[in-house]
Amino acid sequence: MSPNHNHTSPMSQASSGSTASPDAIHVNASRRTFLKAGVLLTTGAGGGMLLGFSLPAAGGPPLRAGVTDELVNVASPPQGVFAPNAFIQIGTDGQVTLIMSKVEMGQGIYTAISMLIAEELEVPLSRVVLAHAPPDEKRYFDPLLGGQLTGGSTSIRYAWDPMRQAGATARTVLVNAAAARWQVDPSTCKAEDGTVLHAASGRRLGYGDLVADAARHPVPKDVKLKSPDQFRVIGKPTKRLDGVPKGNGTAVFGMDVRLPDMQYAIIVNCPVFGGKVASVDDSVAKKVPGVKQVVVLDDIVAVVGEHTWAAKRGASALKIRWNDGPNGKVSTRDLFDDMKRAAKKQGAVAKSVGDIRDGLDKAASRFDAAYEQPFLAHAPMEPVNCTLHVKADSCEVWTGTQVPTRAVDEVNRATGIPKDKIVLYNHLLGGGFGRRLEADMVYKAAAVARRVNGPVKVIWSREEDVQHDIYRPCYYDEVVVGLDSKGKPVAWHHKVIGSSIIARFAPPLFKDGVDIDAVEVLTDLPYAIGTQRIEYIRQEPRHIPTGWWRGVGPTRATFVVESLIDELAIRANADPVQYRQSLLGQTPRAKNVLDIAARMANWGTPLPKGSGRGVSVLHAFGSFMCMVAEVTVDKNNDVFVKRVACAVDAGMLVNPETVEAQMQGGIIFGITGALWGEITIADGRVQQTNFADYRVLRIHETPKIEVHLVKSAEAPGGIGEPGTSAIGAALANAVYAATGRRLRALPLVRQLKTPAGKTASKTV
Template sequence: MSQGLLDAKNDGTRGEKSHGVSRRTFLKFGAAAGGGLLLGFSLPAASQDQASRKSVIGGDGVETPQDGVFAPNAFVQIDRTGKVSLIIPKVEMGQGVYTSIPMLIAEELEVPLDSVTIDHAPPNAKLFTDPLLGGQLTGGSTSIRYAWEPMRRAGATARVLLISAAAQQWQVDPATCHAQAGNVVHPDSNRSVAYGDLVDAAAKLPAPQNVQLKNPKDFKLIGTGAKRLDSPEKVDGTAVFGLDVRVPDMVYAAIATCPVFGGTLAGVDDTNARKIPGVRQVVKFDNGVAVVGDHTWAAKRGVQALDIRWNEGAGAQLSTQQIVDDLAKASQRPGAVARKEGDVTGAFSSAKTRVDAVYQQPFLAHATMEPVNCTVHVRPDSCDVWIGTQVPTRIVDAAVTVTGLPAEKIVVHNHLIGGGFGRKLEFDMATQALKIGKQLGVPVKVVWTREEDIQHDMYRPYYYDKISAGLDANGKPVAWQHRIVGSSILARFAPPAFRNGIDPDAVEVASDLPYDLPNQLVDYVREEPHAVPTAFWRGVGATRGTFVVESFVDELAVTAKIDPVKYRRDLLGKSPRARNVLDVATQAAGWGSPVAQGLGRGVSVMHAFGSFFSMVVDVAVDKGEVAVKRVVCAVDCGMVVNPDTVEAQIQGGAIFAITAALYSEITIKDGRVEQNNFTDYRMLRIDQTPPIEVHIVKSAEAPGGIGEPGTAALMPALTNAIFAATGKRIRQLPVGSQLKTA
């Protein structure tokens, strides 16, 4: 998701310092079950009171606090044995939040990280809304930015109450006590007491209105390379993903959805399907049909045996070329202005040189490792949904819509996600499963095949960018004009964020460059690709924007006959953090030293998601095939919680980006997606993965995002390296199709 969605306004600092949640958070206390205290973080974006869902710390294996459980807030529970349970408001999908967020709480609570247990937060927007996203969502690289102060405050509040309880018991000043490794200690009398022995007394105390957080110099855990808390279960196979769910009396469903965008089911002959052993039932829905069986194999064979007729509709004539033609035509009309500074027209008229370019980026599928799946049990009076989702409250909403049941009768069991990349921000898979389950009355697991997954994804939009610059006699840009044309995801996903014709995500990066450009005009033209559904894809607007901007800056450097790194440095005088990461990355990569014959080296700079990145990529090109030889990254993401997670996320993001830049595209012919599996939606292989060096710049600034920037920053560094190696400028992705047609 987009930084544009996250920031309501630009204060002119260009992200040099972000105060994030700390400026907007206040504490609200209320009674919790069992006589404890419940601390909710009430934020402006959480204005909708969804308490009617009755999902406060309950269900899904999260125990409602009872007598003997100290629950000072929505995130911490401690029982009489001293067991510490942490309720994590974000969803774990490989990004490490089930370690980094507990680190924030454990730091202030003064408990060892390996002593805590983790529970999913249930759907409850009142308690678990991320104010940066305006809902209970996991996305936008916001998890640590959102959690940085609230989670530390949750741990500190619990610590203060426990210390106060111990001090009362000993009749001493709380200031003479401190917490240490799950105990309260009074050094003057050499006494200590375990947290578990204090829970009853602490639960009766009034909550403090303002607790003192640790000075960063006193951190013991934050900033260290902590081992992932979720790794052991993932290694031994006990971790439960959505795909692993098994419930009593469960049946299995395989599906066939109309292959044409916007098409519907006309009819089906299921005679042969019903003859297959294990097939129980055939279920029809608006644009498809499902076969229900005793096991997946029976259901899948049943689908293959169906004789289906489709109402293909007008979408049957749709093609990629038609969509591109529409985008190109739309680019001729003025767009909604996202940024305007200076006199762009006058600056162009006086410029010595003008450079114009058109950049195109294709539809992309998510192709997550875990296939799309959802298990439901729809009953007349209640409904259970088992799923791995980034949007638990939207799953509740979907169930209410399909079943007609009130929200308090819906229970969502959220699970680990085997790769999200934005796909699990959508709930179409849940809606489909609920429609099927409503006709059955028994639990049913719906699993999409890889073909269904790729051909019925919600795709990263096709983007068409027109960009121009005017250069003075020294090659410096004095005029800059950038028009972005494409689908608006936010107009569908979060309509209030789409204002005055601007999709903040679509203009991400492009409308807030780190470079000193005196005359700028950035505008956006919304052009929807007929019936093709579009959605967030790792990095979204920042990935799109960085590819165009950083590729074009390289073009300007070549036109000016100036080294690409020097060209950027000269334009980054007002953004010292961006210039610094550029220096760190290029020095580590040996920029300026000779490269081997046949190699090319490219660079990029990016400020997005509250973080600053620079990437240097080395490539070799042989007969149209690109081999990435080395990636060097410098990142300033503010204060780092877990450097191991930062490194892993950048490495994963880089691999994801290399795959997409070199190979990935979704094309449409006769209204149908042409790709159907990894045979023609190619993935990077292990032996193609380059060494990826990550250099973390020490910073005292508030944390920035890290899950998506690696993907966004890498693509232009890669294509700039290809230009250095071949002289071929890549203005359209994927790279493979461009080099082979050169």
Template structure:
């Protein structure tokens, strides 16, 4: 994977044919003007290209989004191939360079960010337009060669055919002519209708799978280069602390150790190989100054949240008169729900290789925020941004962890003191104990029912850390974090009186960030748990209760009805078995989930089966959608049953998969996924299944035991007979 240079392009045009590069046709894809206007001016020479067609007929797509395991290399290649009329299996992909002007995500303000389940939503139209423009140019080129009307020519499988079908020219043979033709405007090309599509919407194997199966896929941790040194790192266990002293003699007594590096908050040992670096670090006997956060513990965190949550927050939504409706309600409910800090715990721990010279800095590793990374490294090294090269790789899991740049920052700080390239690898323990964690949420909900049990008031106060206020301060308006209230501000149900607030509460000594979604991964749990409580208070079936509130939401109603049918809702179950349901609109998609659980007499919860029905609009690759829902459900199940990061004396207590336990293979449920055939605009998928599973599990536990779970992870001792 490498950066691509390009000819000068007019960045005010949406789609631009740039001409020849290395003997091929380059089609550059520009973001809409309203997105570009929010970006700093970039020199024209910084702009790249999405599509490259070589004389050898090879089509290469420079990926606007990073591959984090979610299948975008396949999906975005399918978008391109559908309109370009090429075999998707022949398309090669390259990771994009840092260039927000060209590869910015229009769904996230034009920043070059992979996240938020936005990949398909953001590039559904632009990538198809890029393919259609290139196809139109190649057809026009063939028509010019043959001196015929372009309308009489047709493109198929990387060739242009004349009307007789007897003459054909490959794209590679046409690129020189096409490069000199005037380009059509992006909005003038006619895209295929659903009926005309031959690729999109049909299952297809992923192009990145074979190399992964064979061990040939290159992740950041696999990168090798000449004269590479290896470093193991220990960051102060307490946020804000710093190293005071190390036993340098003991470290250097380890064979292979070359150097000891101290930074403001970490110690790194540089060696010939990773094992020597790790051994040297273990011998370091590091003395730390833990600083002001050494007394932080969970009691302080929860007490602060409890106190702050009793105060009013920023107003996210206020329809009707909630206070009046609550006062007149026949039945009034109140509940507090808590969700813990969570670690991303990706299989590939944080790692970056960095080489710094007087003239440039190269960084190799997986990153979800390329231009921010480029700017950050430029600031650290004193180099201009154009002299910083972020070489992106496949990522062995991230779930938002590689949105943050702390791993890269530590690696650059180490590399500044090392001659030549150095690979800095975190141990699993360092990765789990020094993360940016999903915030701890402490939400209060109030509800009112009339005499028939129908909701007449809904009041939800979200209390927790604001990631947006830290990362995108301009988005934190009037005390409301828009991400923090997603899934709460607009629940799928119809309420005449609804009030939603956000109370920002920042914990001392703990860093927070996105975790496979943030707002929905906690708000769907709160909303779907509390609506279940309302149904129980009304003595009504929880599924029927939901359906009655979805009269004006046909897409949500459809996925719920299908999920209930798939699960056999209402069937007889053994004792201490239960079905639980959840419905959500999040990340642009509608999803209903029914979980079947069994609860042992000792309180152990076993999820046996999950039925999920998703309406994610127009689908690119159904296989990927199913895989993401399946994986997301298991990821969420891990958090529901086991996930919790706790802090004592300022230090994270969990350290590896023994103390931060994932669901084991034998515990994984069967996950049935049904995709609704929809003509709506594409929605997101990658984070959707994770958000829905929490309440489906806990509502099933209630159905099995009659005990309501308001705090995760589930505590088996509370469910014992």
């Protein structure tokens, strides 16, 4: 359990009286150096075996299977710990602790990565307990993301080899240790159910009994991994380790942290990004019972109280005059006009195959289309929050973040406290979707906390979170397609205009003017198209900050590509499924999921008037997917999604149950975004405030979702974001089938409610 909690978390299951010393848990938050890989094995009360980069857990009684918020000590392994490489701890009782550098926000990786370890280590999954890793990029560097991050649908792709190797290495050392004790050849022994067995003599030793011996044995550099036909854990539907505590309310999220003498702060941000506080009248706020102080900073005001209600009432009583700055009159229409003007320029070339001018000139016909997509907010169910205790020369931080090392950086920037004196306790996330890939909330919380005596939890209300998010960018796409005499694309010229998240978030990856995320999917189309030119034009939306939103590049690009392919099929008088099939001969995995989804959805069978089916194919994140959505559009132009058939080829599946759940959740998230999702700007301000005007799909509106998982021997692909990325175009194409109206802008419902032939206003 994290130091200074005043409650015992059932997730940690620590025995009464067990505590970790805050003074012994300082984190080295150095950045970007080394790939984490391997396992850590530690002790319960004394002595243990560590296989990792030297990552022992804090001492204390053994924990049962589940998730613990115990913080590990990276700097100095306890005596007797074996520490050649990374993430598993085995105690003398045989229990395995997996130190997780990835964070759980609903995607199921705590269970799936535990399954990788359990498979190769030959232990029951019930014997695995998880602990959050501290910020440490030397040990927890993810090469797919360039840091210690969770995102990009990379967790299993990243862990697939390193975690299995770590488990196999630990198993090999344990077998060698047992063989040495028995004075037999290791090849005559095998690991089984958390023990080592010598079949010839019937002797058996538990892993806990072998910890001390194993610490004296050399660690092999190369170990043999199991073949898929030997898997007993991987590939089996498995209930999630974090399911029960989340279900019964005992799971600890950042919002659940309670510390002795903790105060609560409510943030009020400047309504215009880039604006400043001009003046504050806090006289009434300070009279609210329970209000302790008001903190005024450059662009925020925080009210600190004895409890949340006092702080919230105090914040409502503030009289703040803001200086909007130069962006106080900006509207959404201004931002789209900026992008349309930018589209007239030549962009940075992301991909070029053949001579695009020649290809278009020689085409039998041409087709032009433009697409618009709005800002989107994340709106996770757990609003952003951060608890800090800033002292004279140290700081402790409790939060839920996808970027723990960046969070430490922001505390350092706000307080000046050295990074090695900042301790961060990471927690489960009540939704992330990319919002917690940012650390702006941590910086602002630290700036407030350094002015507060004692620990303080800084909370953003839902309204503050929606109106001061770091938004999915708005985009404008222009596409010109050259077609042959049969209506098949032979030349494809595509311009993407929009903000560059990469240039801000990972500047070294922004090369030659190309944002690799914004053009993702477009530079690797699954369809057979000869001549191609993909361009990117960076156009920042003035003062609005932009960031990741559950697969930004594939989400936005798939809507454009699959909407356009559908439109080309109709133009060619072809069935949309058959048209795609004819273009996917060189991408058999994509064609296979298309065929399966079409059969699942009974493609081609008649539907009632006002209903329609739409199809969308996706190849992204290392996975292939097809969705067929069935919708009904009523006389008020409201869209009701009745059914979604989804076929997924995500390579080898670690936990099929999690994959299916991720598809369901991603589809629901994507339906919300495609039908209603939109953040608009007027007078420099975000107009939406809460779920009343930032609409989400409701339980009774959820369609029947059928998921077919393709059995595959390929390496695992990503699954957290593809569902959201694929559904938007399927819905747009289904709306066309139901209404005859082709919509090239989102959100779909607002577009439908705009009279045909007119453009929906983006000023409100």
